[in-house]
Amino acid sequence: MSCRATVIVPTSIDRGPLLRYSVGSVLRQTVTDLEVFIVCDGAEDDTRAASEALAHQDSRVRVFDFPKGTRRGETNRHKILTNHADGEIVCYLCDRDLMLPHHVDQMHRALTRHDFANCGYLDVKEDGRVVPEFKLDSGNSAQRARLVRNGRMGVMLSTMAHRLDFYRKLPFGWRTTPDDWFTDHYMQHQMLSQPGCRGVGLATPSIVYFKRGHHPGWPTQQRAEELKVWSALINDPPALAEKLYGALGEVLTDRLTLQERLKRALLVGGHPPAIAFRRWLRRRLRR
Structure with a gap:
Protein backbone atom coordinates (compact mmCIF):
# COMPACT_ATOMS: atom_id res chain seq x y z
CA MET A 1 0.00 0.00 0.00
CA SER A 2 1.48 3.33 -1.04
CA CYS A 3 1.91 6.35 1.22
CA ARG A 4 2.82 9.97 0.61
CA ALA A 5 6.45 9.80 1.70
CA THR A 6 9.31 7.47 2.57
CA VAL A 7 11.85 9.07 4.91
CA ILE A 8 15.34 7.55 5.04
CA VAL A 9 17.29 8.15 8.27
CA PRO A 10 20.84 6.75 7.98
CA THR A 11 22.62 6.06 11.27
CA SER A 12 25.70 4.23 12.51
CA ILE A 13 28.06 3.51 15.43
CA ASP A 14 26.91 5.23 18.66
CA ARG A 15 24.21 7.57 17.35
CA GLY A 16 21.34 5.99 19.29
CA PRO A 17 20.72 8.97 21.64
CA LEU A 18 20.10 11.24 18.63
CA LEU A 19 17.37 9.12 17.08
CA ARG A 20 14.59 9.90 19.55
CA TYR A 21 14.87 13.54 18.44
CA SER A 22 15.66 13.24 14.72
CA VAL A 23 13.17 10.44 14.07
CA GLY A 24 10.78 12.10 16.49
CA SER A 25 10.76 15.21 14.30
CA VAL A 26 9.69 13.02 11.35
CA LEU A 27 6.89 11.40 13.31
CA ARG A 28 5.50 14.84 14.21
CA GLN A 29 5.14 15.99 10.60
CA THR A 30 1.85 17.53 9.49
CA VAL A 31 1.84 14.76 6.87
CA THR A 32 1.15 11.61 8.88
CA ASP A 33 0.84 9.23 5.92
CA LEU A 34 4.51 8.29 5.74
CA GLU A 35 7.00 5.53 6.50
CA VAL A 36 10.32 6.02 8.27
CA PHE A 37 13.24 3.73 7.47
CA ILE A 38 16.12 3.80 9.94
CA VAL A 39 19.11 2.44 8.02
CA CYS A 40 21.78 1.14 10.39
CA ASP A 41 25.22 1.09 8.78
CA GLY A 42 27.45 -0.74 11.25
CA ALA A 43 25.43 0.45 14.25
CA GLU A 44 26.44 -0.50 17.77
CA ASP A 45 24.12 -2.41 20.10
CA ASP A 46 22.74 0.71 21.81
CA THR A 47 21.92 2.34 18.47
CA ARG A 48 20.14 -0.79 17.25
CA ALA A 49 18.21 -0.93 20.52
CA ALA A 50 17.17 2.73 20.21
CA SER A 51 16.05 2.10 16.62
CA GLU A 52 14.01 -0.95 17.57
CA ALA A 53 12.40 0.94 20.45
CA LEU A 54 11.16 3.61 18.03
CA ALA A 55 9.80 0.93 15.71
CA HIS A 56 7.99 -0.67 18.66
CA GLN A 57 6.43 2.69 19.61
CA ASP A 58 5.24 3.64 16.11
CA SER A 59 4.30 1.19 13.37
CA ARG A 60 5.42 3.65 10.69
CA VAL A 61 9.06 3.05 11.67
CA ARG A 62 11.07 0.16 10.22
CA VAL A 63 14.67 -0.73 11.00
CA PHE A 64 17.13 -2.10 8.44
CA ASP A 65 20.26 -3.39 10.15
CA PHE A 66 23.32 -3.79 7.93
CA PRO A 67 26.99 -4.44 8.74
CA LYS A 68 29.29 -1.49 8.04
CA GLY A 69 29.34 -0.90 4.31
CA THR A 70 31.73 0.96 2.03
CA ARG A 71 31.63 4.72 2.63
CA ARG A 72 28.16 5.33 4.12
CA GLY A 73 26.52 2.15 2.93
CA GLU A 74 24.94 3.79 -0.11
CA THR A 75 24.19 0.47 -1.81
CA ASN A 76 21.94 -0.48 1.12
CA ARG A 77 19.85 2.62 0.50
CA HIS A 78 19.43 1.49 -3.09
CA LYS A 79 18.22 -1.95 -2.00
CA ILE A 80 15.66 -0.37 0.31
CA LEU A 81 14.34 2.12 -2.24
CA THR A 82 14.16 -0.57 -4.90
CA ASN A 83 12.53 -3.33 -2.84
CA HIS A 84 10.77 -1.83 0.19
CA ALA A 85 9.81 1.84 -0.26
CA ASP A 86 6.16 2.72 -0.94
CA GLY A 87 6.24 6.52 -0.71
CA GLU A 88 5.31 8.79 -3.57
CA ILE A 89 8.37 10.84 -2.62
CA VAL A 90 11.59 10.11 -0.74
CA CYS A 91 12.98 12.48 1.90
CA TYR A 92 16.19 12.07 3.88
CA LEU A 93 17.27 13.12 7.36
CA CYS A 94 20.73 12.87 8.89
CA ASP A 95 20.46 11.48 12.40
CA ARG A 96 21.91 14.73 13.80
CA ASP A 97 19.37 17.03 12.06
CA LEU A 98 15.71 17.86 12.65
CA MET A 99 12.70 18.45 10.40
CA LEU A 100 10.38 21.37 11.00
CA PRO A 101 6.76 20.13 11.01
CA HIS A 102 5.99 21.33 7.46
CA HIS A 103 9.02 19.77 5.75
CA VAL A 104 7.44 16.66 4.21
CA ASP A 105 4.33 18.58 3.17
CA GLN A 106 6.45 21.27 1.50
CA MET A 107 8.50 18.70 -0.38
CA HIS A 108 5.47 16.62 -1.36
CA ARG A 109 3.67 19.64 -2.83
CA ALA A 110 6.79 20.64 -4.77
CA LEU A 111 7.29 17.13 -6.12
CA THR A 112 3.81 16.84 -7.58
CA ARG A 113 5.25 18.71 -10.59
CA HIS A 114 8.97 18.07 -10.20
CA ASP A 115 11.35 15.13 -9.81
CA PHE A 116 13.96 16.61 -7.46
CA ALA A 117 13.64 19.31 -4.81
CA ASN A 118 15.89 20.98 -2.26
CA CYS A 119 14.97 23.41 0.47
CA GLY A 120 16.41 26.15 2.66
CA TYR A 121 17.56 25.33 6.17
CA LEU A 122 18.44 26.82 9.53
CA ASP A 123 22.17 26.47 10.16
CA VAL A 124 22.77 26.22 13.93
CA LYS A 125 26.26 27.35 14.88
CA GLU A 126 28.26 26.12 17.86
CA ASP A 127 27.62 29.37 19.75
CA GLY A 128 23.85 29.01 19.28
CA ARG A 129 23.47 31.53 16.45
CA VAL A 130 20.98 30.54 13.76
CA VAL A 131 21.65 31.47 10.13
CA PRO A 132 18.98 30.83 7.47
CA GLU A 133 20.66 29.40 4.37
CA PHE A 134 19.65 28.51 0.82
CA LYS A 135 22.64 27.13 -1.06
CA LEU A 136 21.17 26.01 -4.36
CA ASP A 137 18.07 26.50 -6.48
CA SER A 138 17.98 23.26 -8.43
CA GLY A 139 15.26 24.80 -10.61
CA ASN A 140 17.61 27.56 -11.74
CA SER A 141 19.11 26.46 -15.05
CA ALA A 142 22.40 28.33 -14.57
CA GLN A 143 22.98 26.99 -11.05
CA ARG A 144 22.04 23.49 -12.09
CA ALA A 145 24.33 23.59 -15.12
CA ARG A 146 27.19 24.74 -12.88
CA LEU A 147 26.58 21.84 -10.48
CA VAL A 148 26.41 19.30 -13.30
CA ARG A 149 29.48 20.75 -15.05
CA ASN A 150 31.71 21.13 -12.00
CA GLY A 151 30.47 18.21 -9.89
CA ARG A 152 31.59 17.72 -6.28
CA MET A 153 29.13 20.35 -5.14
CA GLY A 154 25.53 20.22 -4.00
CA VAL A 155 23.30 20.44 -0.94
CA MET A 156 23.12 18.53 2.33
CA LEU A 157 21.33 15.18 2.46
CA SER A 158 18.59 16.41 4.81
CA THR A 159 17.57 19.19 2.42
CA MET A 160 17.01 17.00 -0.68
CA ALA A 161 14.02 14.95 -1.79
CA HIS A 162 12.89 13.25 -4.97
CA ARG A 163 10.07 11.24 -6.47
CA LEU A 164 10.34 7.47 -6.00
CA ASP A 165 9.20 6.69 -9.56
CA PHE A 166 11.90 9.03 -10.90
CA TYR A 167 14.52 7.30 -8.74
CA ARG A 168 13.59 3.87 -10.04
CA LYS A 169 14.21 5.01 -13.62
CA LEU A 170 17.77 6.21 -12.94
CA PRO A 171 20.72 4.41 -14.53
CA PHE A 172 22.23 3.53 -11.13
CA GLY A 173 20.65 5.10 -8.06
CA TRP A 174 22.61 5.09 -4.77
CA ARG A 175 25.96 3.39 -5.32
CA THR A 176 29.40 3.41 -3.74
CA THR A 177 30.75 6.95 -3.97
CA PRO A 178 34.31 7.76 -5.14
CA ASP A 179 36.56 8.90 -2.29
CA ASP A 180 36.81 12.49 -3.54
CA TRP A 181 33.03 13.09 -3.54
CA PHE A 182 30.50 13.62 -0.78
CA THR A 183 27.94 10.82 -0.98
CA ASP A 184 24.90 13.12 -1.13
CA HIS A 185 26.49 15.35 -3.80
CA TYR A 186 27.31 12.30 -5.92
CA MET A 187 23.67 11.20 -5.85
CA GLN A 188 22.40 14.71 -6.63
CA HIS A 189 24.82 15.00 -9.54
CA GLN A 190 23.43 11.80 -11.02
CA MET A 191 19.83 13.00 -10.66
CA LEU A 192 20.32 16.53 -11.94
CA SER A 193 22.42 15.27 -14.85
CA GLN A 194 19.38 13.49 -16.28
CA PRO A 195 18.07 15.62 -19.19
CA GLY A 196 14.44 15.09 -18.19
CA CYS A 197 14.89 15.81 -14.49
CA ARG A 198 12.60 18.61 -13.31
CA GLY A 199 14.29 20.33 -10.37
CA VAL A 200 12.98 22.96 -7.97
CA GLY A 201 14.49 24.93 -5.10
CA LEU A 202 12.38 25.98 -2.10
CA ALA A 203 13.82 28.90 -0.17
CA THR A 204 11.53 28.42 2.84
CA PRO A 205 13.63 26.69 5.54
CA SER A 206 12.21 23.39 6.77
CA ILE A 207 15.33 21.64 8.13
CA VAL A 208 17.34 22.45 11.26
CA TYR A 209 20.91 21.61 10.32
CA PHE A 210 23.81 20.91 12.66
CA LYS A 211 27.02 20.72 10.65
CA ARG A 212 29.66 18.42 12.08
CA GLY A 213 32.39 20.95 11.33
CA HIS A 214 30.69 23.50 13.59
CA HIS A 215 30.92 21.11 16.54
CA PRO A 216 34.33 19.39 16.28
CA GLY A 217 34.91 16.74 18.88
CA TRP A 218 31.40 16.87 20.34
CA PRO A 219 30.45 13.47 21.81
CA THR A 220 27.09 12.00 20.84
CA GLN A 221 25.50 12.80 24.19
CA GLN A 222 26.39 16.49 23.86
CA ARG A 223 24.83 16.52 20.39
CA ALA A 224 21.75 14.84 21.84
CA GLU A 225 21.40 17.62 24.43
CA GLU A 226 21.45 20.20 21.64
CA LEU A 227 18.79 18.30 19.70
CA LYS A 228 16.71 18.08 22.88
CA VAL A 229 16.70 21.87 23.22
CA TRP A 230 15.74 22.35 19.58
CA SER A 231 13.08 19.65 19.72
CA ALA A 232 11.46 21.55 22.59
CA LEU A 233 11.63 24.75 20.50
CA ILE A 234 9.97 23.08 17.53
CA ASN A 235 7.17 21.87 19.78
CA ASP A 236 6.63 25.41 21.13
CA PRO A 237 5.57 27.55 18.13
CA PRO A 238 5.79 30.95 19.91
CA ALA A 239 9.32 30.18 21.16
CA LEU A 240 10.34 28.93 17.71
CA ALA A 241 8.91 32.06 16.06
CA GLU A 242 10.90 34.25 18.45
CA LYS A 243 14.06 32.33 17.57
CA LEU A 244 13.38 32.69 13.85
CA TYR A 245 12.64 36.42 14.10
CA GLY A 246 15.95 36.83 15.91
CA ALA A 247 17.73 34.94 13.11
CA LEU A 248 16.02 37.12 10.50
CA GLY A 249 17.14 40.24 12.34
CA GLU A 250 20.76 39.03 12.29
CA VAL A 251 20.54 38.34 8.56
CA LEU A 252 19.19 41.81 7.84
CA THR A 253 21.87 43.41 10.01
CA ASP A 254 24.59 41.42 8.24
CA ARG A 255 23.17 42.43 4.86
CA LEU A 256 23.16 46.11 5.82
CA THR A 257 26.75 45.84 7.03
CA LEU A 258 27.76 44.18 3.75
CA GLN A 259 26.02 46.90 1.72
CA GLU A 260 27.91 49.60 3.60
CA ARG A 261 31.21 47.81 3.04
Whole structure:
Protein backbone atom coordinates (compact mmCIF):
# COMPACT_ATOMS: atom_id res chain seq x y z
CA MET A 1 0.00 0.00 0.00
CA SER A 2 1.48 3.33 -1.04
CA CYS A 3 1.91 6.35 1.22
CA ARG A 4 2.82 9.97 0.61
CA ALA A 5 6.45 9.80 1.70
CA THR A 6 9.31 7.47 2.57
CA VAL A 7 11.85 9.07 4.91
CA ILE A 8 15.34 7.55 5.04
CA VAL A 9 17.29 8.15 8.27
CA PRO A 10 20.84 6.75 7.98
CA THR A 11 22.62 6.06 11.27
CA SER A 12 25.70 4.23 12.51
CA ILE A 13 28.06 3.51 15.43
CA ASP A 14 26.91 5.23 18.66
CA ARG A 15 24.21 7.57 17.35
CA GLY A 16 21.34 5.99 19.29
CA PRO A 17 20.72 8.97 21.64
CA LEU A 18 20.10 11.24 18.63
CA LEU A 19 17.37 9.12 17.08
CA ARG A 20 14.59 9.90 19.55
CA TYR A 21 14.87 13.54 18.44
CA SER A 22 15.66 13.24 14.72
CA VAL A 23 13.17 10.44 14.07
CA GLY A 24 10.78 12.10 16.49
CA SER A 25 10.76 15.21 14.30
CA VAL A 26 9.69 13.02 11.35
CA LEU A 27 6.89 11.40 13.31
CA ARG A 28 5.50 14.84 14.21
CA GLN A 29 5.14 15.99 10.60
CA THR A 30 1.85 17.53 9.49
CA VAL A 31 1.84 14.76 6.87
CA THR A 32 1.15 11.61 8.88
CA ASP A 33 0.84 9.23 5.92
CA LEU A 34 4.51 8.29 5.74
CA GLU A 35 7.00 5.53 6.50
CA VAL A 36 10.32 6.02 8.27
CA PHE A 37 13.24 3.73 7.47
CA ILE A 38 16.12 3.80 9.94
CA VAL A 39 19.11 2.44 8.02
CA CYS A 40 21.78 1.14 10.39
CA ASP A 41 25.22 1.09 8.78
CA GLY A 42 27.45 -0.74 11.25
CA ALA A 43 25.43 0.45 14.25
CA GLU A 44 26.44 -0.50 17.77
CA ASP A 45 24.12 -2.41 20.10
CA ASP A 46 22.74 0.71 21.81
CA THR A 47 21.92 2.34 18.47
CA ARG A 48 20.14 -0.79 17.25
CA ALA A 49 18.21 -0.93 20.52
CA ALA A 50 17.17 2.73 20.21
CA SER A 51 16.05 2.10 16.62
CA GLU A 52 14.01 -0.95 17.57
CA ALA A 53 12.40 0.94 20.45
CA LEU A 54 11.16 3.61 18.03
CA ALA A 55 9.80 0.93 15.71
CA HIS A 56 7.99 -0.67 18.66
CA GLN A 57 6.43 2.69 19.61
CA ASP A 58 5.24 3.64 16.11
CA SER A 59 4.30 1.19 13.37
CA ARG A 60 5.42 3.65 10.69
CA VAL A 61 9.06 3.05 11.67
CA ARG A 62 11.07 0.16 10.22
CA VAL A 63 14.67 -0.73 11.00
CA PHE A 64 17.13 -2.10 8.44
CA ASP A 65 20.26 -3.39 10.15
CA PHE A 66 23.32 -3.79 7.93
CA PRO A 67 26.99 -4.44 8.74
CA LYS A 68 29.29 -1.49 8.04
CA GLY A 69 29.34 -0.90 4.31
CA THR A 70 31.73 0.96 2.03
CA ARG A 71 31.63 4.72 2.63
CA ARG A 72 28.16 5.33 4.12
CA GLY A 73 26.52 2.15 2.93
CA GLU A 74 24.94 3.79 -0.11
CA THR A 75 24.19 0.47 -1.81
CA ASN A 76 21.94 -0.48 1.12
CA ARG A 77 19.85 2.62 0.50
CA HIS A 78 19.43 1.49 -3.09
CA LYS A 79 18.22 -1.95 -2.00
CA ILE A 80 15.66 -0.37 0.31
CA LEU A 81 14.34 2.12 -2.24
CA THR A 82 14.16 -0.57 -4.90
CA ASN A 83 12.53 -3.33 -2.84
CA HIS A 84 10.77 -1.83 0.19
CA ALA A 85 9.81 1.84 -0.26
CA ASP A 86 6.16 2.72 -0.94
CA GLY A 87 6.24 6.52 -0.71
CA GLU A 88 5.31 8.79 -3.57
CA ILE A 89 8.37 10.84 -2.62
CA VAL A 90 11.59 10.11 -0.74
CA CYS A 91 12.98 12.48 1.90
CA TYR A 92 16.19 12.07 3.88
CA LEU A 93 17.27 13.12 7.36
CA CYS A 94 20.73 12.87 8.89
CA ASP A 95 20.46 11.48 12.40
CA ARG A 96 21.91 14.73 13.80
CA ASP A 97 19.37 17.03 12.06
CA LEU A 98 15.71 17.86 12.65
CA MET A 99 12.70 18.45 10.40
CA LEU A 100 10.38 21.37 11.00
CA PRO A 101 6.76 20.13 11.01
CA HIS A 102 5.99 21.33 7.46
CA HIS A 103 9.02 19.77 5.75
CA VAL A 104 7.44 16.66 4.21
CA ASP A 105 4.33 18.58 3.17
CA GLN A 106 6.45 21.27 1.50
CA MET A 107 8.50 18.70 -0.38
CA HIS A 108 5.47 16.62 -1.36
CA ARG A 109 3.67 19.64 -2.83
CA ALA A 110 6.79 20.64 -4.77
CA LEU A 111 7.29 17.13 -6.12
CA THR A 112 3.81 16.84 -7.58
CA ARG A 113 5.25 18.71 -10.59
CA HIS A 114 8.97 18.07 -10.20
CA ASP A 115 11.35 15.13 -9.81
CA PHE A 116 13.96 16.61 -7.46
CA ALA A 117 13.64 19.31 -4.81
CA ASN A 118 15.89 20.98 -2.26
CA CYS A 119 14.97 23.41 0.47
CA GLY A 120 16.41 26.15 2.66
CA TYR A 121 17.56 25.33 6.17
CA LEU A 122 18.44 26.82 9.53
CA ASP A 123 22.17 26.47 10.16
CA VAL A 124 22.77 26.22 13.93
CA LYS A 125 26.26 27.35 14.88
CA GLU A 126 28.26 26.12 17.86
CA ASP A 127 27.62 29.37 19.75
CA GLY A 128 23.85 29.01 19.28
CA ARG A 129 23.47 31.53 16.45
CA VAL A 130 20.98 30.54 13.76
CA VAL A 131 21.65 31.47 10.13
CA PRO A 132 18.98 30.83 7.47
CA GLU A 133 20.66 29.40 4.37
CA PHE A 134 19.65 28.51 0.82
CA LYS A 135 22.64 27.13 -1.06
CA LEU A 136 21.17 26.01 -4.36
CA ASP A 137 18.07 26.50 -6.48
CA SER A 138 17.98 23.26 -8.43
CA GLY A 139 15.26 24.80 -10.61
CA ASN A 140 17.61 27.56 -11.74
CA SER A 141 19.11 26.46 -15.05
CA ALA A 142 22.40 28.33 -14.57
CA GLN A 143 22.98 26.99 -11.05
CA ARG A 144 22.04 23.49 -12.09
CA ALA A 145 24.33 23.59 -15.12
CA ARG A 146 27.19 24.74 -12.88
CA LEU A 147 26.58 21.84 -10.48
CA VAL A 148 26.41 19.30 -13.30
CA ARG A 149 29.48 20.75 -15.05
CA ASN A 150 31.71 21.13 -12.00
CA GLY A 151 30.47 18.21 -9.89
CA ARG A 152 31.59 17.72 -6.28
CA MET A 153 29.13 20.35 -5.14
CA GLY A 154 25.53 20.22 -4.00
CA VAL A 155 23.30 20.44 -0.94
CA MET A 156 23.12 18.53 2.33
CA LEU A 157 21.33 15.18 2.46
CA SER A 158 18.59 16.41 4.81
CA THR A 159 17.57 19.19 2.42
CA MET A 160 17.01 17.00 -0.68
CA ALA A 161 14.02 14.95 -1.79
CA HIS A 162 12.89 13.25 -4.97
CA ARG A 163 10.07 11.24 -6.47
CA LEU A 164 10.34 7.47 -6.00
CA ASP A 165 9.20 6.69 -9.56
CA PHE A 166 11.90 9.03 -10.90
CA TYR A 167 14.52 7.30 -8.74
CA ARG A 168 13.59 3.87 -10.04
CA LYS A 169 14.21 5.01 -13.62
CA LEU A 170 17.77 6.21 -12.94
CA PRO A 171 20.72 4.41 -14.53
CA PHE A 172 22.23 3.53 -11.13
CA GLY A 173 20.65 5.10 -8.06
CA TRP A 174 22.61 5.09 -4.77
CA ARG A 175 25.96 3.39 -5.32
CA THR A 176 29.40 3.41 -3.74
CA THR A 177 30.75 6.95 -3.97
CA PRO A 178 34.31 7.76 -5.14
CA ASP A 179 36.56 8.90 -2.29
CA ASP A 180 36.81 12.49 -3.54
CA TRP A 181 33.03 13.09 -3.54
CA PHE A 182 30.50 13.62 -0.78
CA THR A 183 27.94 10.82 -0.98
CA ASP A 184 24.90 13.12 -1.13
CA HIS A 185 26.49 15.35 -3.80
CA TYR A 186 27.31 12.30 -5.92
CA MET A 187 23.67 11.20 -5.85
CA GLN A 188 22.40 14.71 -6.63
CA HIS A 189 24.82 15.00 -9.54
CA GLN A 190 23.43 11.80 -11.02
CA MET A 191 19.83 13.00 -10.66
CA LEU A 192 20.32 16.53 -11.94
CA SER A 193 22.42 15.27 -14.85
CA GLN A 194 19.38 13.49 -16.28
CA PRO A 195 18.07 15.62 -19.19
CA GLY A 196 14.44 15.09 -18.19
CA CYS A 197 14.89 15.81 -14.49
CA ARG A 198 12.60 18.61 -13.31
CA GLY A 199 14.29 20.33 -10.37
CA VAL A 200 12.98 22.96 -7.97
CA GLY A 201 14.49 24.93 -5.10
CA LEU A 202 12.38 25.98 -2.10
CA ALA A 203 13.82 28.90 -0.17
CA THR A 204 11.53 28.42 2.84
CA PRO A 205 13.63 26.69 5.54
CA SER A 206 12.21 23.39 6.77
CA ILE A 207 15.33 21.64 8.13
CA VAL A 208 17.34 22.45 11.26
CA TYR A 209 20.91 21.61 10.32
CA PHE A 210 23.81 20.91 12.66
CA LYS A 211 27.02 20.72 10.65
CA ARG A 212 29.66 18.42 12.08
CA GLY A 213 32.39 20.95 11.33
CA HIS A 214 30.69 23.50 13.59
CA HIS A 215 30.92 21.11 16.54
CA PRO A 216 34.33 19.39 16.28
CA GLY A 217 34.91 16.74 18.88
CA TRP A 218 31.40 16.87 20.34
CA PRO A 219 30.45 13.47 21.81
CA THR A 220 27.09 12.00 20.84
CA GLN A 221 25.50 12.80 24.19
CA GLN A 222 26.39 16.49 23.86
CA ARG A 223 24.83 16.52 20.39
CA ALA A 224 21.75 14.84 21.84
CA GLU A 225 21.40 17.62 24.43
CA GLU A 226 21.45 20.20 21.64
CA LEU A 227 18.79 18.30 19.70
CA LYS A 228 16.71 18.08 22.88
CA VAL A 229 16.70 21.87 23.22
CA TRP A 230 15.74 22.35 19.58
CA SER A 231 13.08 19.65 19.72
CA ALA A 232 11.46 21.55 22.59
CA LEU A 233 11.63 24.75 20.50
CA ILE A 234 9.97 23.08 17.53
CA ASN A 235 7.17 21.87 19.78
CA ASP A 236 6.63 25.41 21.13
CA PRO A 237 5.57 27.55 18.13
CA PRO A 238 5.79 30.95 19.91
CA ALA A 239 9.32 30.18 21.16
CA LEU A 240 10.34 28.93 17.71
CA ALA A 241 8.91 32.06 16.06
CA GLU A 242 10.90 34.25 18.45
CA LYS A 243 14.06 32.33 17.57
CA LEU A 244 13.38 32.69 13.85
CA TYR A 245 12.64 36.42 14.10
CA GLY A 246 15.95 36.83 15.91
CA ALA A 247 17.73 34.94 13.11
CA LEU A 248 16.02 37.12 10.50
CA GLY A 249 17.14 40.24 12.34
CA GLU A 250 20.76 39.03 12.29
CA VAL A 251 20.54 38.34 8.56
CA LEU A 252 19.19 41.81 7.84
CA THR A 253 21.87 43.41 10.01
CA ASP A 254 24.59 41.42 8.24
CA ARG A 255 23.17 42.43 4.86
CA LEU A 256 23.16 46.11 5.82
CA THR A 257 26.75 45.84 7.03
CA LEU A 258 27.76 44.18 3.75
CA GLN A 259 26.02 46.90 1.72
CA GLU A 260 27.91 49.60 3.60
CA ARG A 261 31.21 47.81 3.04
CA LEU A 262 30.49 47.48 -0.67
CA LYS A 263 29.57 51.14 -0.92
CA ARG A 264 32.83 52.17 0.74
CA ALA A 265 34.82 49.80 -1.47
CA LEU A 266 33.25 51.29 -4.60
CA LEU A 267 33.82 54.94 -3.71
CA VAL A 268 35.89 56.86 -6.22
CA GLY A 269 37.54 59.88 -4.71
CA GLY A 270 35.08 59.71 -1.84
CA HIS A 271 32.02 59.58 -4.14
CA PRO A 272 29.77 56.80 -5.48
CA PRO A 273 30.77 55.69 -9.01
CA ALA A 274 27.87 57.45 -10.80
CA ILE A 275 28.58 60.79 -9.12
CA ALA A 276 32.33 60.41 -9.63
CA PHE A 277 31.77 59.74 -13.34
CA ARG A 278 29.55 62.83 -13.73
CA ARG A 279 32.15 64.99 -11.99
CA TRP A 280 34.89 63.59 -14.22
CA LEU A 281 32.74 64.15 -17.33
CA ARG A 282 32.04 67.79 -16.40
CA ARG A 283 35.75 68.42 -15.93
CA ARG A 284 36.50 66.92 -19.32
CA LEU A 285 33.83 69.03 -21.03
CA ARG A 286 35.21 72.25 -19.53
CA ARG A 287 38.58 71.66 -21.14
